[in-house]
Amino acid sequence: MDPMIITARLLPKVVAPLVRKLLVRPGPGAFLVDRPLRISGLVSFRGEQRTLGERDVRRIAAKLVDRAVTPLPGATGAARERPVAPDEDRAVADALARSLCALGDLDLEIVQDARLEAAALTRQLRRAAPDATHGLTGDGAELHGILLHTAALHVLEFFTRLSGFGARTLVENRRALGRLDDAVGALAARLPSRSAEDAGFETRYAHDTAVLHNHLTIFGIDLAHSPDSWPLDAAYLGLRCETEPPAVDSGGPPEPAVPAEHALSGRCRILVRGVAGSGKTTLLQWLAVATARGELPAPLHRALYGRVPFLLPVRRFARHGLPSPGDFLAAVGYPGAEAQPPGWADRVLRAGRGLLLIDGVDEAPEDGRERLRRKLRDWTALYPGNIWIVTSRPSAVRADWLTADGFAELSLAPMSREDIAAFIQRWHRAAAQQEPDDLDRLGHYERTLLNAVRITRDLGRLATNPLMCGMLCALHRDRRGYLPDGRKELYEAALSMLLERRDRERAMGTTDGIDLPRQPKIQLLQKIAHWMLVNGRSEMDREIAVDTLAQHLPAIPDAARQGGPEEIYRHLLNRTGLLREPAPNTVDFVHRTFQDFLAARATVQRHDFGLLLNHAHLSEWEDVIRMAVALARPDECAALLNGLLAPLPGIRAAEARHRKLLAAACVEHAAELDPEVRHRVRRFTRDMVRPSTVAGARALGWIGPIVLEMLPEPAEVSDGEAYLLAVTATSIADDMAIDYLTGLRKRAYHPVRAQLAGAWRRYDTARYAREIIAHLDPDQLFFPAADVAELSALRDLGGRPYLQVAGEFTVAELIDGIVPADGLRRLWLAYGLGASMEWLAAFPRLEELRISRRLPRVTGVPDAIRVVEL
Template identity: 50%
Template sequence: MVDVTALGARVASSAVAPLVRRLFVRDGPGAGLVDRPVRISALVSFRGEKRSVTPKDVDKIASELVRRALSAAGPGEAPVDAAEATAVKDALAHTLARLGEITIEDYEAVGLGPERFARELGAGVPLAPYGLGEGGTLLYERLLHTASLHILNFLTQRSTYVARRQTVQSRQLARLVQAVDVLLERLPSQSAEDAGFEERYADHVAARYGTLTIYGLDAGTREWPLDTAYLSLEATRPQAGQDGRRGPGYGAVAAEQVLAGHDQVLLRGVAGSGKTTLVQWLAVTAASRVYDHGLTHLIGRVPFVLPMRRIVRPGAELPFPGDFLRAVGCPVAGEQPPGWVERVLRARRGVLLVDGIDEIAGDRRAAARRWLRELVRAFPGNLWLVTSRPSAVPEDWLAAEGFHELVLAPMGRDGVATFVRRWHRAAEVDRSVGESLLASVRATSELNGLATNPLMCGMLCALHRDRRGFLPQDRRSLYEAALTMLLERRDRERELHGSDGVRLAYATQVQLLQKLAWWLIRNSRQEMDRDEALGIVDRALPALNLTDAGGEEVYRALLLRSGLLREPAEGRVDFLHRTFQDYLGARLAVQEMDFDLLVNHAHLDEWDDVILLALAHARPKEAEQMLRRLTKLETPRGTLLAAAGLQYAAEVEPEVRARVEEGLATHVPPATFEAAREVARAGGDLVLGLLPGPEDGINDSTAALVVQTAVSVGSEAALQFLTRFRKHSGADVQLFLAASWNQFDREQYAQEILAHLPQQRTVDVFTVDDLRTLHALGGWEDILIRGAYRVEDLLELIVRERLVHLSLEAPHPVEGLAWLSAFPRLKVVSVFTEPDDTWIRQVPSGVRLQYPAHSSSADRQG
C-alpha cells in the first residue's frame, strides 16, 4: 500500500492548477482594488454576483482531486476503500467551501504559507461526522495541503496581487516607522552596560515565560509554547445592575488590550480563567523586539513579572525595584547594573505585572496595597496590571491609587472550540479526538457548564485523552477528577501552602462545600448571605477538628483556594458552577439519608441532577428504593428520571430494572406528536439520553416522532442529538429538520443540520438574518418567505443560481413580481394571497405561479 503522505505530491501540478482556478472568479479590470483589503471570500466563484461555480461544482472538484490522487497511487496501492474515499471527498468539499466564509485577505493568506492556510481552512470543519480512519484522515490532510499550496500560488499570480502586495508592504513599513518613532521617543540614551543587560534580560523573559504550564492534569503536554497556547479572552467592566449589585457589563475589550486604554488596571478572574497566562503573554510581547504587533503601548518597554506568592516572604518587606529580579529568582539578576530598574521606571518604560493578590495571606494584602501605592507615586507613567480572584479584595480596592477594575469574561462557544483544537494540536493528538470531545461538550449540559475557562477546558481535554477518547462514563468520576484537581493538586503543584493562614485538607474542603451546597439546594436558593455561609462553617468546625481556626479564617481559605465558591456581590456567596453545587449537595444528601426529600422534589427541573447524582453515590439498596419511589409517581417525569437513573446506579436488582424499563416503554419512543411534545416538556435534556437513534433500526414514522421530541426540547444538546438524523432518508424526518431551525441558534443549526439536508426541502425564512445564513451555505433551492419582505433584500441575499422554488407568504406581493426574472433556475413561485392580474402578467416566462392558499385558483404558466 502506498504511503498516504506522498499522494498529495503525486498529483501533478498540471492537474491540480486548473481545478483550483475554477474556485475563483476570473481576474479582470476592477477585480480588486489595491487601496483596500480584498478578502478571499470575495474572490471565490461560487458566491457573489460573479458566481460561475455552484457548491455542487465544488463537490465535483473535491471528487476529482481524490480520484486523481488515488489514480496516482497505482493499482492495488489505494490507502482507502471506496466508501472512505467518498467520505474524504465530502470532507474536502466542505473544507474548500469555507473559502467563501473566511475573512482573511489574499495577501495575508500567502503570508501564512500552505501549512497554516490549510489549518485555517480546516479549523471550522469537524472530521468526526465523516468517520475517517487513519488512512482517510491522512489523505484528506495531504490533499488539503496540496490544494492550499496551489490556491496560494494562484493568488500570487492574479494581476492585482503585486500591486496589493506593494500597498500592504507600504502600510507595514508605515507602521514600522511609527513603531520606530515610538521606540526612539521612549528609549533614552543608554550606556552600553544598560543596553547589553536589557537585551539579555529580554532573552530571559522570552525563554522563561514563553511556555505555559498546565497544572493538575493527569496526562498530556504540560509545557506549551505560549504562542500556541495563548487564547485571546475578553475583559469587561463591572457595572451595577438594577438591584445595585455588580456584574459583568458591556464594553468588552480583548484582554491583551487592557493596558492600551488605562495605565493601571486591576483585573479580576476566577480560578483558571487565564490571568497568569495573560501576564506571561504581555511580558513576552513587551520583551520581544518585534514592533508590528499593533500594541504600540508595549513598544520599547521592559516587563517585570511579580508573582505575589514568590515575592512575599514571612517577616520580610516587599521588594524595592532594584530587588525585583532577585525576588523572583531571575538567573541574570546578578548581572544587573546598579540602578538599572530605577532608570527604566523613571523613563516610564516599565510594565509591572503583579500576579495573584489572592495568593498571599489576607493580613499581608494591606501591606501589598501600600507597597503598590508607594511605587505608583514614586514612578508615575509606567503600566501596571494587578490580578486577583474576584473575592480576594473588596471592590475599588486600588481605586484611590488610580486603578481601573476589569473582569475576565468566561469563554464563549468559539473560545472553547479554539482552546480544545489547540490543546490537541499541541499535545500531538489526532484532530478527530478533539472534535469528538467538542461534540460531547456541546451535547452534554454538565460538560457545557464545566467548559467555561482554560483550566476546566484543559481538565476535560486531559481526561478525554487519558481515557483514549472517552470521558469518564459516569459523571461522578468526572466531578471527582475535577475536584481533586481544583481542591488539592493545583495549589500543591504551584507551591501554595496555606497562603491564607490555614491549610485545609481535601476531605475537609469537600465536607464544608457539601454543607454549603446542600443548604442552597434545600432552600431553593442560588446564593446565600455571607453570614449564613459563616454560620454553616462555624457549626461544622468542632466535628472537623478545626476549633483552633476561626470560622472567618476557614471560610476565607475555602473561598479563595477552592475555585468553586465566589462572592458575586458584597455580602453574597454562591457556587461558580451550578453543576458542582448539585454534585456536592447530592453527596451530602446521601450521607444524611435524605432520600424522601430528594424524591419529593422530583417534579422540579432544578432537582434532576441532584437526584441522578444521589443515585450515583447511594448504596445499592438505597438506589433501588429511590427508583421504586420514582416509578410509583406514575408521571412521565418520574418515569424518565427513574430510567435515566439506571445508568447512575452501580447495582440494581433485575426486578427493579424491569419495572423501570416497562415504565419507560410507555413514553419512549412517543406514540404521537402530542406525546412527543409532552415527553419533551416533562424531561427536557433528560429525555435525549433515552431516545433511540437512527442506528437503532427504528422505522421512518418513529424516527419522525423522535426528531419532533428533540426539536421540542430545543437545547444545544438537542441540536447535537439531531445531527444523528441529518442523513436519515425519511421524508418526514427531513421535513421536520428543514422546518425547525428557528427553534435553535440560526448559524449553528445551519452548519450542523441544514448544510447536510437535501436542497429540495422547504426552508422557512423569517428575517433578513435567515437569508444571510442561507447565503453563507451557498444558497437554497426551496425557500418560503414568511411575512413582509423587501425585494432588494431578496435580490441581494438569495443565491440566484440556486433558487428553484420560492414561496411568498405575505399580505400582498411587494412591488409586483417582475423582479423574479433575476433568478435563472426559478421554476415555481407560490403566493399565499389573492391573485392579481397586474402582477400575474409580470411572472417571467417559464415560471409557474401557484396559489396554495386558494384551491380554486388554477396554476398559471408565465
C-alpha cells in the first residue's frame, strides 16, 4: 500500500464536505464566555444540536473508504491498485465510523489546548475507541489510520475557520492541509488530462526507463552476463549534497551535508555541481529510475510521484544544443521513440508533469553554454510546473550562472569517512556474490583497505568520490593488497588491469580472433581521446571513430596485422571495458576521467604543449593539463608551468588569473620539478590566494593542499580575512589543513569559530577534536556531531552547551551520548530523527530547539523548550 496514492485520492474538495457534516457551528458569542468550548459539544450526532444519527456517520465513513479505494481517472500501474481486498471495504468503514463517533466522547478544549494538532487528535480518537480496528488485516488497519488522520486534519481546519478562534498551533494544521491540497490537487489535475494512448505509452516508457538506466559501472566487478555493471538499486550509495551557506551568520556551524533526497526536496529548479567522479550522472540515473518505478524516498514522493523523467545528457547535444521536446527520446537513443504519440512530450511538459534531468553542462563547448542557459530560461518560462535538475563540474559555469532564472545551487559533497567505509564494504560484498576464486581472501582485502584509507594520507585524499573508491577497491584486489601511490600511478594501474589482465584473469579467449597487447590498445584509445579533446567533444560518431583508427593503424603493426579498422574498433569496444556505445552509432568513454587521462598521454607524446597552453583558460581542459604535468618529463613540466604563468593574448583578466592558479594546482602532480620553477609559481600566485569573497575562498580549495603553503599567516590578518581563510582551508579535505587551522582556533570572531566547528567531519575525529574543537571558545557556538564517535569526543571534552545534530542518530544514542545532560542549553536539529520530541525532557536545562529549514515540523516538544524554525 502506498499512502501517497491513497492520500491523492482523498481530494480535499470531496472529503471536506463529508467531514463537516459531523460538526456544527457554535452559537453566537461561544468564544467570549469563560467556560471552555469542547469538541464533544460540537458534533452533529450527539446532544442538543443533533442532526445526524450513527447510521449517517457510517454512511459518511463508507463514502470516505470508497474514495480511498477508487483510482483517479487516468491512473496507471501502482496508482490503480486497491489498498485492501474488496470484501474488507465494509469492515474498514465500520472501524472508521466507530473512531469518528469517538469525537463525541473527547473532553478536549479547542481554544485553550493550544498544542492540539492533527496527529494528537488522531491519537486521542484511537485511545477513545481502542477496539475499532479489531479484526482488520494489516492493510485494513493502515487504511483506517490514513483515513482517520485525514479526517482529523479537516476537523481541525473546520475549527480554524470559526470566527474568534484563537489557538496558535492549529494554524499549522491549516498550512499542512493547504500543502496537501496543493500537492494532491496538482497530481489529480494532471492525471485526467492524459488520453488512453498517452497513458499506455507512458507505462511502456516508465518500464523501459527503469530497465535502461538501472545499472552502474563498478570497476573490478565482473558479472557473468553484464561485465562491469551492477544493478542501480543494489549498488547506489546515497550521495549527499551541501547547500550554499546563508548570507547572514546563523549563529552556528554551516548546515551539514545531507542526503540528496532531502537537499532536493522542496525545490523545483536546481543546479548540482560536482567534480569528476563525484556521482552527478549516477544521481540523475537514480532519480530517473526511482521516478519511473514510483519507488521514491519519502522526501521526494509528493514532488516526483507521477512525473515523467527525461534524462538528457548534454554530451549528446554538444554540437546542436538541446533538442525540442518532441525529439527528446530520439536524441538520447530511446528504442521506442517512434512509438510516442504525436505531441506527447509537449503535452507532458505543458501539464507540468515532467522531471527534466540535464546532465553535464560542462560537456558542452564553452561558447555553447550560454545558448544552453537561454534555452533553459525559455523552457522554464514556457513550461511552468515541471522540475528541472541540471548538473555541471564546479568550474564550468560561474557561481550565479542560473540564479537569475530561479535555480538553487547544491554541491555534491566529498565522501565522508563513513561513506568511504560503506562503499568499500558494499564493493566487497558485491564481489563476493560472484563466487570468485579469491573468495577466501576478500574479507582480508576489505579489512586491509579500510585500514589503509584511514591511515595513509595519499589514499585518503584519492578516495573522495565513488569512481576513485571503486578503482581503489579493484586495484587493491587485483594487486593482492598492494596499491600504487598517486593519481597518475593509479590510472596507469587501472589501465593495466582493464586492458591487459582483465580477460586473462577471467579466463576468456580471443572470441573475435584479435589478441592485442596492452600498449597498442592504449595507443589506439589515445587517438580517440585526443580527437575528442581537440574537437571539444565527449562522444563521437562511430564512423568518425573507425576513420580515426584507420588513419593510425598503419603506424601500429601489432594491431594492423590482426584486422581492419572496423574489427579493431569492435575489439576495443567489447574487450577493453573503457569504451561504450551509449546510443546507436555513437561511442564515448565509460567515464570522462579516463578520456582526459588518455588525451593527456597522447598530447604529451606528441609534444603538443602549445595546444594545452592555448586552451588552459577553459574549464574542460583543467584535468587534462593537470594529468599532462604528471606525465611530462621534468623539462616539459617546467615549460608547461612557465607557459601557464606567461601572458596569453586575447584572454580576459579572470582567465589569466585562472591559468596562474591552475599552475599552482599542477605543482603537486609534478614528480620532478626545478626548484626555481616551483618557487616562481608560488611567487606569481601567492597574492592571488587572498580571497575576497566566500565563493572565491571556497573555489581555492580545488588547488589542493599546496594552497595551504601559500595562504597568509593567520595571525597577521583581520577577522574578516581570517574567516575567508578558514573557508579556504576547511574546503581542503586533507589533514594537512589542521596544521593551518590551529592558527585560527583562538579567534573570538564568531564566523571563524563556526566555520572551524562545522568542518569537523572532513578530518580525523580524534585529532580534530584534540587540536581544534577543544580550543574553540564555546560562547554562543553550536558544535556539530555527525556520529557517535563525535558525540563521544565531545563528552570527553566535558560536553558543550550548544549542540548541532549533524548526522543520523537514534533517540537512544542522543540520550546516552549527550553528557552531561544538565549541560545542554540549546539543540539544533540539522537532521530529522523521525520521532516525537518528548525525549528532550531528559535534558532539564534545555531552553531552545532549532529546526533546520528543510525538516518537517516536530511534535511533542516539552512546554519549557522554545522552538525556533530556521
